[in-house]
Amino acid sequence: MSLTPRDEKTGRYLPIIFPEELPFWQAAKKHKLVLQKCRSCERVWYPVGPTCPFCLSNDFAWTEMSGRGVVHNFVVYHKPWIPYYKDKVPYVLAQVEIEEGVRLTTNIWGLPPSEVKIGLEVEAVWEDVTDEVSLIQFQPRKG
Amino acid sequence: MATEVARALRDKTAISGVSMMMGDYPDRTALSLAVEAFQLALDDAGMSHHEIDGLMCLSYGSDYDRFLEATGVETRYAFQGWTHGRFVQPTLHQAAMVVASGMANAVAIVHGKKHKSYGQPMDHEMWRQGLGPHGESPAYGGFGPALAPALAVQRYFHMYGGKDGDLAPIAMTLRKHAQLNPNAMRRQDMSLDDYMNSRWIMEPLRLFDCCQNNDGAACIIVTTAERARDCKKPPVYISGFQGVHAGRQRHNFTLPGLGVAQQDVFEFTPSKEDMYVYDMAGVDRKDVDMLMTYDAFTPTIFFALERFGFCKPGEALHYVRDGRIGLGGELPMNTSGGLLSEGHVSGWNLFAECAHQIRHEAGARQVKDCEIVQYGSFLGESIIFRR
Secondary structure, three states, rough: OOOEEEOOOOOOEOOOOOOOOHHHHHHHOOOOOOEEEEOOOOOOOOOOOOOOOOOOOOOOOEEEEEEEEEEEEEEEOOOOOOHHOOOOOEEEEEEEEEEEOOOOOOEEOOOOHHHHHOOEEEEEEEEEEOOEEEEEEEEEEEE | OOHHHHHHHOOOOOEEEEEEEOOOOOOOHHHHHHHHHHHHHHHHHHOHHOOOOEEEEOOOOHHHHHHHHHOOOOEEEEEEOOOHHHHHHHHHHHHHHHHHHHOOOOEEEEEEOOOOOOOHHHHHHHHHHOOOOOOOEEEEEEEOOOOHHHHHHHHHHHHHOOOOOOOHHHHHHHHHHHOOOOOOOOOOOOOOHHHHHHHHHOOOOEHHEEOOOEEEEEEEEEEEHHHHHOOOOOOOOEEEEEOOOOOOOOOOOOOOOOOOOOEEEOOOOOHHHHHHHHHHOOOHHHHHHHEEOOOEEHHHHHHHHHHOOOOOOOHHHHHOOOOOOOOOOOOOOOOOOOHHHHOOOHHHHHHHHHHHHOOOOHHHHHOOOOEEEEEEOOOOOOOEEEE
């Protein structure tokens, strides 16, 4: 793995999969969102990390999340930072607050950027990027 | 509240020399720019390089050891810090503490930088575990320092009813300041139409909401108040300071309470404890003649005004209009044009301007009877300078 992984075919940046985050990425391949839930204080945290940031307990369980949430915040990229995004702009980068209370950094699919609003109800949809990487994305909730 | 020890440090140290260079220097290295800035600051202070016994350099500029070899300066206190804007003020207040505690008599903070050169922090910091320091996420197309202020001001607008165009008075006011500054890089007129027609970079930020980068260098010399009184220019007393407030609730380029990343959502009003800099300096907020803040992006002006209680939650949105933050206004801010219009020397040019204002040498942009200048930014880091 290079230090800054890219999809060779498209030039798109890929995530660095750190060893401690492996359960997150393995579940993502199966289109499941799992995060760490503390067995002491029962809270969920994000980003993935070595200990519970609320009580510093190391006793946690990888737990499946609902995959439902609301757009808590977003920006619209108009400038393509790397060539891969030249024909993708404008696109939305959002922080989606899922029902379990944490905010995931993600994209919003399924509607034009001008229609994305804070408070929009969304649900998970999965993007298979490479054989190793699937990314959670969000789209407007259906029903 | 400031401790007894902190109050004892009030006005015990001062800036005695400053220099600033910015522009395009295609044939110069970061080291060469840093050395020239050092020479200019020594001349400004009327000091010899043999007096400098402390040195602070910053990553991604010239390294401290090469700088010392190149200038033949011997020190008993050397330190290398981090270039980023949020660590500019901490570097300066560290220099003051080093001098106050006698670890050195005169500390030179020296930074020379090339806009595009090998090993910029931007090249790798977005790849760290978790998210980047501005919330970056490369796999999702989340790039660039602008991301953090864009996220922050989007939430700010959501909470307080702001909209496209509300940042324009900031960009336009700072441009007017730059037009009075012969060293500023961006001095062409900026009308409201110019602002509104500038392209989106990352909505809600337009091109004119973002500073641009350039080559540059700066040097600030901090010494004892006693020594500074014998220097060429009037001392710029360092009266009080407080550090960067950081943690889950204090995201980069953001006020507490805006709900960026994992922050809680609430209307932030600073407590006395959040502003102990005034107690250390022995000054009241209403005594501040000029407020300087780290302005790589326009929204930081809102956040500085609310972080230190100049405005109540959401009020900065309206306060910045009608010339209030301009020269001759209620609270002039970033009188040099700031990073947005003067240029970008990693924030060190902001401190050079603080010194020019305190010394009454800012020419056409001089704040009348300027006695007290505050540097204060969104993460709560602050220094109060006094004439």
